[in-house]
Amino acid sequence: xxxxxxxxxxxxxxxxxxxxxxxxxxxxxxxxxxxxxxxxxxxxxxxxxxxxxxxxxxxxxxxxxxxxxxxxxxxxxxxxxxxxxxxxxxxxxxxxxxxxxxxxxxxxxxxxxxxxxxxxxxxxxxxxxxxxxxxxxxxxxxxxxxxxxxxxxxxxxxxxxxxxxxxxxxxxxxxxxxxxxxxxxxxxxxxxxxxxxxxxxxxxxxxxxxxxxxxxxxxxxxxxxxxxxxxxxxxxxxxxxxxxxxxxxxxxxxxxxxxxxxxxxxxxxxxxxxxxxxxxxxxxxxxxxxxxxxxxxxxxxxxxxxxxxxxxxxxxxxxxxxxxxxxxxxxxxxxxxxxxxxxxxxxxxxxxxxxxxxxxxxxxxxxxxxxxxxxxxxxxxxxxxxxxxxxxxxxxxxxxxxxxxxxxxxxxxxxxxxxxxxxxxxxxxxxxxxxxxxxxxxxxxxxxxxxxxxxxxxxxxxxxxxxxxxxxxxxxxxxxxxxxxxxxxxxxxxxxxxxxxxxxxxxxxxxxxxxxxxxxxxxxxxxxxxxxxxxxxxxxxxxxxxxxxxxxxxxxxxxxxxxxxxxxxxxxxxxxxxxxxxxxxxxxxxxxxxxxxxxxxxxxxxxxxxxxxxxxxxxxx
Amino acid sequence: xxxxxxxxxxxxxxxxxxxxxxxxxxxxxxxxxxxxxxxxxxxxxxxxxxxxxxxxxxxxxxxxxxxxxxxxxxxxxxxxxxxxxxxxxxxxxxxxxxxxxxxxxxxxxxxxxxxxxxxxxxxxxxxxxxxxxxxxxxxxxxxxxxxxxxxxxxxxxxxxxxxxxxxxxxxxxxxxxxxxxxxxxxxxxxxxxxxxxxxxxxxxxxxxxxxxxxxxxxxxxxxxxxxxxxxxxxxxxxxxxxxxxxxxxxxxxx
Numbered sequence: 001x002x003x004x005x006x007x008x009x010x011x012x013x014x015x016x017x018x019x020x021x022x023x024x025x026x027x028x029x030x031x032x033x034x035x036x037x038x039x040x041x042x043x044x045x046x047x048x049x050x051x052x053x054x055x056x057x058x059x060x061x062x063x064x065x066x067x068x069x070x071x072x073x074x075x076x077x078x079x080x081x082x083x084x085x086x087x088x089x090x091x092x093x094x095x096x097x098x099x100x101x102x103x104x105x106x107x108x109x110x111x112x113x114x115x116x117x118x119x120x121x122x123x124x125x126x127x128x129x130x131x132x133x134x135x136x137x138x139x140x141x142x143x144x145x146x147x148x149x150x151x152x153x154x155x156x157x158x159x160x161x162x163x164x165x166x167x168x169x170x171x172x173x174x175x176x177x178x179x180x181x182x183x184x185x186x187x188x189x190x191x192x193x194x195x196x197x198x199x200x201x202x203x204x205x206x207x208x209x210x211x212x213x214x215x216x217x218x219x220x221x222x223x224x225x226x227x228x229x230x231x232x233x234x235x236x237x238x239x240x241x242x243x244x245x246x247x248x249x250x251x252x253x254x255x256x257x258x259x260x261x262x263x264x265x266x267x268x269x270x271x272x273x274x275x276x277x278x279x280x281x282x283x284x285x286x287x288x289x290x291x292x293x294x295x296x297x298x299x300x301x302x303x304x305x306x307x308x309x310x311x312x313x314x315x316x317x318x319x320x321x322x323x324x325x326x327x328x329x330x331x332x333x334x335x336x337x338x339x340x341x342x343x344x345x346x347x348x349x350x351x352x353x354x355x356x357x358x359x360x361x362x363x364x365x366x367x368x369x370x371x372x373x374x375x376x377x378x379x380x381x382x383x384x385x386x387x388x389x390x391x392x393x394x395x396x397x398x399x400x401x402x403x404x405x406x407x408x409x410x411x412x413x414x415x416x417x418x419x420x421x422x423x424x425x426x427x428x429x430x431x432x433x434x435x436x437x438x439x440x441x442x443x444x445x446x447x448x449x450x451x452x453x454x455x456x457x458x459x460x461x462x463x464x465x466x467x468x469x470x471x472x473x474x475x476x477x478x479x480x481x482x483x484x485x486x487x488x489x490x491x492x493x494x495x496x497x498x499x500x501x502x503x504x505x506x507x508x509x510x511x512x513x514x515x516x517x518x519x520x521x522x523x524x525x526x527x528x529x530x531x532x533x534x535x536x537x538x539x540x541x542x543x544x545x546x547x548x549x550x551x552x553x554x555x556x557x558x559x560x561x562x563x564x565x566x567x568x569x570x571x572x573x574x575x576x577x578x579x580x581x582x583x584x585x586x587x588x589x590x591x592x593x594x595x596x597x598x599x600x601x602x603x604x605x606x607x608x609x610x611x612x613x614x615x616x617x618x619x620x621x
Numbered sequence: 622x623x624x625x626x627x628x629x630x631x632x633x634x635x636x637x638x639x640x641x642x643x644x645x646x647x648x649x650x651x652x653x654x655x656x657x658x659x660x661x662x663x664x665x666x667x668x669x670x671x672x673x674x675x676x677x678x679x680x681x682x683x684x685x686x687x688x689x690x691x692x693x694x695x696x697x698x699x700x701x702x703x704x705x706x707x708x709x710x711x712x713x714x715x716x717x718x719x720x721x722x723x724x725x726x727x728x729x730x731x732x733x734x735x736x737x738x739x740x741x742x743x744x745x746x747x748x749x750x751x752x753x754x755x756x757x758x759x760x761x762x763x764x765x766x767x768x769x770x771x772x773x774x775x776x777x778x779x780x781x782x783x784x785x786x787x788x789x790x791x792x793x794x795x796x797x798x799x800x801x802x803x804x805x806x807x808x809x810x811x812x813x814x815x816x817x818x819x820x821x822x823x824x825x826x827x828x829x830x831x832x833x834x835x836x837x838x839x840x841x842x843x844x845x846x847x848x849x850x851x852x853x854x855x856x857x858x859x860x861x862x863x864x865x866x867x868x869x870x871x872x873x874x875x
Contacts, residue, residue, distance in 0.1 A: 307715055307764040310741070481736045488740040489733045492713050492724050499711035502673075503725040503780060504699040505733060513734070 002141040003264075009140065011260030012253070013149035016156030017215045019252035021229060022236035023163060023245050024207030030180035030243030031200045034091060035099065035418055037106040040230030041113040042079050042205045046212025047221035048117060049075035051126045065133055076210035083205020084198050091201070092194065093598060099418060100364050104554060105597040107547055110226060111590030117223060119584070127220035134217060148217055155214060159207070160249050166203075167245070176200060180243050227543055231429055235278045238422045241291020250289050271433030275426045279411065282423055286415055306559050308360075308482070308491075312612070315562060327468055330461030338460045339532070340576060345464075345471040346529045347568040351552035352475040353521025355564035358553060360482055361514040362494035363413065366421045367428025368549045370408070371401040371519040373541030374431060375526025380448040380536040381441075390454040394470065394527050401523020402516050404431070409515030413508055425543070432541040447537035451530050467528050474524055475565065481517065482561055490514050522549075555596065557603025566605045623651045624686070626788050626820035632671050632681035641667040643844040645681070649788065649820040654811060656835035657824045660864055663841040665824045666708070666792065672822070673705055673790050674698040685788060704781030708792040710773040714766035718757055718776055721765055722748035725783035751779045755809060771802040778810065782817075789814070791823040795830050803827060807834040832856070840864070 025039045054071030061067060086109060094102050130148065137144040167173035175196055179186045187193050212225070236255050240247030258277050262270040287293055326341050333341075350372055357363040378400030379393035388396060408427040412420055435442045442448065457463045481487050492500045493507040500507050530536045539545065548571070556567020574592075579585035600607065612618075627649040634642040642664045649655045659665050670676040672683055674695040683690040690698055699705070713721050719741075726744040727733055752758040755775040760768065765776060774794060781789055794810065795803035807830055814821045825831050831838060832852045840848040840861050848858045855861055 307717055307720075307766075310739075483739045483741070484736045485727045485732045485738075485740045485743070486734060486736050488716070488720065488724050488727065491715055495713040495715050496711040498707065499713065499780075501695045502699055502705045502707075502711070503783070504696045504728045506696060510733070 002143055005141050006143050006145060007260045007264060008257070009145060009153065010149065011257040012156075013152040014260060015252045015256035016152045016154075016159075017211045018232065018236055018256055019156045019249050020159060020207050020211035020214070021233045022240065022248040022252055023159070024204035024211070025233050026237045026240065026243055026245060026248045027163075027176065027207070028200055028204035029237065029418075031176055031183065032091070032095065032197050033099070033183075034095070034102045034106065035234075035421075036204070037103060037230060038086065038109040038113065039106075039204070039208050039233060040226035040228070041110050041117075042083055042208035043212040043229050043233075044117060044221070044223075044225040045082060045113065046075055046079045046209030047216045047225060048121050048126070048212075049078050049209070050213040050216050051121075051128050051221050053078075054128060065131070068131055068134075072210070072213040075213045076206045079209025079212070080202045080206030083208075084202040087198050087201035090594060090598075092197070095197075097597065099421075100550070100554070100558075101597045103366075103421070104547075104550065105594055108590040108593030108597070110230075111586040111593070113590075114223065114226065115584045115587035115590070121221070123223065125220040125222040128216045130217045146218075152214060156249070156252065159210075160245070163245055172196075172199060231425070231543065232274065234422055235274055235426065237288075238419065238426075239278050239281045239288055241285075241288030242418060244288070244290040247288055247290030268437050268439075269433075271437055272430050275430045275433065278426050279423065279430075282415070282419065282426075283411060286419065306609075308561060309618070310483070311562065319562075319565075323468065323472060327465060330464060335460050338464050340572075342464050342467045342532045343529075344569060344572055345467045346525045346532065347548075347552065347572050348565050349471040349475050349525040349528075350522055350549055351556070351564035351568035351571075352478050353518045353525065354549045355553045355556075355558065356478050356482070356521065357511075357514045357518040359558045359561075359563070360487055360490045360494065361511060363511055363515065364417075364421050364424075365412075365518075365546075366425040366543075366550070367431075367546050368424075368518070368522055369541050369543075369545035370424075370428035370431040371405055371522035372526040372529070372545065372549075373435065373536075373538075374401040374404050374519075375523030376530035376536040376540050377435060377442065377448075377526075378523065379527040379530040380451045383451055384448055390452075390457065390531055393451075393531070394524070397527025397530070398520040398523035401526065402520040405516045405519025405523075406512070409512050409519070413511035413515055425546070428541060428543070428546055432538055435538040435541055442538075445538060447535050449535045451536060452534050453531045457531075463532060467532065470528055471525060474521055478517070478521055479561055486510070486513065551593065555603055557606030557609070560603070560605040560609055563603055563605040567603065570604060623653070623818075625649070626651050626686055627672070627822065628684045628687075629672060630682055632668065632683070633679050634667055634671055634676060635679055640844045642671060642678075645841070645844075645846055647822075647839055647846070649822050651787070651818045651820050652815055654814055654821045654823070654834055654836045656831045656838045657822060657841065658826075658828075658831055658838060659841035662843075664844040665841055667844075668841065669790065669792050669822075669824060673703065699784060702784065702787040704784060704786035704789050706774065706777040706781050706789075706791045706794055708796055710770065710777055712765040712773055712776055712780070714764070717762050717764055718752065718768070719745070719748050719761040721776055722751055722779055722783055725780045729784040748779075748783075751782055754782070754813065755779045771798045771806070774798060774806060775809075778806070778813075782813065787819065789819055789821040789823075791821065793825060794823055795825065795827055800829075803830055804833070810834070 021039065021043050025036060028034060028036050050072055053075050054068060057067045057071050090105060090109065094105055134148045136147040138147050138150055167177055175186065175191055179196060232255065236248055236251045239254065240251030255274055255277065258273055259270055262273040266273060281289065329338055329341055354365060354368045357365060375397035378397040382388040382393050382396045412423050415423055436444060452458065453463055457466050489505055489510050492505060493510050497507045526540065552567040552571045553564050554567065555571050556563035556565065579589055582588055625648050630646045632642055632645045645668055657665050657668065667676065671678045674690065674693050677692060685701055685703065688701060690701065713724060716724065723740060723744050726747055727740060732743065749758055749761065752761050755778050757772060757775050757779060760772060765773065768776065795806055798806065810821065811834055813819065835852065837851055838855045839846055840855060842864045847860045847864065848855055
């Protein structure tokens with residue numbers, strides 16, 4: 001009994017911090033419709049700034065409780081100011097961009113802040129010693145419970161009450177609620193949206209900063225805080241219902257309790273458990289506990305996807321020439337170059353498979369790395385437990401990924417937009433967590449080593465030919481499907497589901513088909529990658545890996561068939577040549593993403609096609 | 622007497638306390654143009670959506686050539702031979718006009734789940750024949766996303782004809798079109814209905830279109846049918862006049 005009470009109280013304490021972060025995220029989303037990846041970075045900055053400010057205050061005048069609280073509040077307000085600044089400088093320019101580009105831009109900010117934090121605070125974890133008045137314990141049911149956690153329990157409800165007051169009793173709050181329901185209407189009524197949006201960003205970022213500040217005394221400030229918390233915050237926001245603050249509160253309680261009890265009952269599966277809860281909630285209530293179906297942001301972009309015409313012959317010749325040069329590489333290039341070419345072939349297929357569902361299908365996945373990783377693990381686990389040779393492993397890889405694609409896709413394709421993206425992210429995190437935590441089966445963080453090709457393909461040149469044949473062959477097949485009736489049907493469901501159903505198409509089943517095909521492709525890429533590297537690790541399934549795929553597709557241009565190929569080549573080459581040469585490569589990459597979103601939204605191939613069509617007087621829709 | 626293609630009996634639909642459609646029965650013969658008219662909020666669109674499967678009726682049944690349609694999803698109803706055009710046009714904007722028709726033809730011939738042969742090489746002659754019928758052949762290679770509204774309506778009509786339907790359901794076919802275009806589209810529809818022996822049910826706000834092109838007219842008000850007959854009899858019907866013009870007796874009531 002006592003154990004249950006203590007775990008319950010711990011859960012309540014953790015819920016507070018989780019609620020602060022999630023409420024900020026949900027308020028920002030409700031009004032601006034931006035899913036802010038950088039919210040985790042604001043949380044991290046909150047912790048770091050509290051560390052700096054509180055210690056400065058202590059140096060100045062002893063360890064008074066008032067100074068500690070002042071330090072926390074100052075740090076939160078500073079984070080709020082940083083958030084407002086980012087809104088003014090960057091996000092204000094992309095409110096009309098497609099959701100995906102906004103997400104990517106905020107991810108660019110994540111990368112930049114990571115390097116800034118590294119430069120300012122260094123790589124070590126920074127703990128903040130608790131002042132003596134916070135170190136006490138209270139006796140509860142015979143156990144010692146930290147007094148600080150007891151205080152934290154009340155922070156969440158207090159902030160909820162404050163937010164309630166703000167939203168119900170102030171003009172700003174009324175405007176925020178109105179804009180959450182219908183921001184066009186609020187604009188039509190003459191409200192200055194810019195001030196409102198900046199204000200909302202200030203509020204949301206302050207809450208994130210406060211969340212980071214209050215967890216600092218129980219943990220330390222460290223560099224991976226941002227992505228660790230953002231996945232959890234997304235879960236809370238989505239479970240609660242996007243845009244709903246009370247929903248975020250309920251969801252924070254739920255998730256924190258699941259974590260508190262999960263860590264005792266099923267210590268190996270806490271991460272899986274959280275995402276499982278989310279998946280179950282979304283299946284029963286597709287818009288979260290207290291969420292409502294999104295009112296469509298009217299004429300958000302007005303952009304129409306362009307017509308896909310047959311590729312000009314010159315493109316085919318250029319592709320064939322490039323392939324020929326790549327295949328001849330073992331005769332004139334060194335082993336490093338050959339290794340790089342194998343990687344390029346793998347990433348071309350990885351990007352093309354994501355593009356297949358994202359471009360023609362309009363199904364934006366934030367967890368495509370799951371299928372890449374499942375392919376890699378399929379090959380590795382097959383070797384470890386069934387001793388299957390490479391030839392069978394290469395078949396097993398896409399099959400395992402495809403099977404999971406069928407299961408996850410069955411749930412995912414019923415949703416759309418942000419909920420779909422978040423559910424795919426959640427599924428990817430489940431797979432990642434399984435690979436990471438289930439050490440006995442998957443080797444955990446150490447991965448699985450010794451995944452080598454069969455004798456005949458062990459020589460680098462031979463493996464390159466195998467990789468080219470499989471990856472480029474599969475990519476060409478995907479391309480073929482886009483031009484085949486199935487590809488047209490897929491685009492039909494994206495363009496107008498109403499009309500698609502009215503000509504007899506089963507939109508859900510077609511989207512599921514595309515999901516599975518994309519998973520098969522990514523799985524094959526993962527399998528080929530596993531044998532090329534000789535090992536598999538959970539990082540193959542991580543969020544950054546999924547983002548890599550998105551970047552490749554967007555860099556190349558999501559609305560062209562050749563885009564993912566160009567994007568994968570450009571991204572990986574850029575990564576190997578430019579980025580690896582710089583210490584601060586994350587900052588540069590983040591900056592490049594932001595620039596890409598601002599200046600080059602149609603991608604490289606999209607840009608070239610636009611010029612091509614214009615020069616030939618072709619009508620582009 | 623020609624065949625009865627569409628039959629509906631006792632259709633009813635409630636939205637909370639509102640009886641949007643109340644015990645409506647109607648039928649359409651082959652080769653007949655039936656207009657469904659009524660003031661705003663009369664329940665026309667709801668009635669329409671009960672027929673095409675977009676909404677599920679609380680009571681009543683719909684039959685196509687004797688076969689029950691009640692409870693089927695729109696795609697199944699299409700497969701049984703019902704072509705539709707929408708009040709606000711819905712076409713595939715990222716495809717050319719011809720590709721839109723090809724999509725409908727591919728679906729009709731069960732070729733959607735094929736992954737090899739290029740779609741644009743299939744059913745070219747058939748789609749061009751359909752486009753020629755609606756006068757859109759010259760624009761076959763233009764993207765639907767850039768077409769004028771009246772042209773989109775004609776593309777929709779061609780798509781609706783792609784599965785050799787027995788029944789055409791057209792929700793405000795001429796809304797948003799210029800007057801001359803309206804006449805042209807309805808003349809075209811009428812000749813297709815006659816030539817192919819289709820049954821056609823349409824809703825319409827433009828009374829010139831209704832009285833000029835419908836063989837028969839049914840009138841709805843507040844969810845119920847209040848009149849039925851040819852143009853002259855509906856025009857002279859006092860109940861219809863009251864609904865459209867108001868008599869002063871009922872308008873003050875509530």
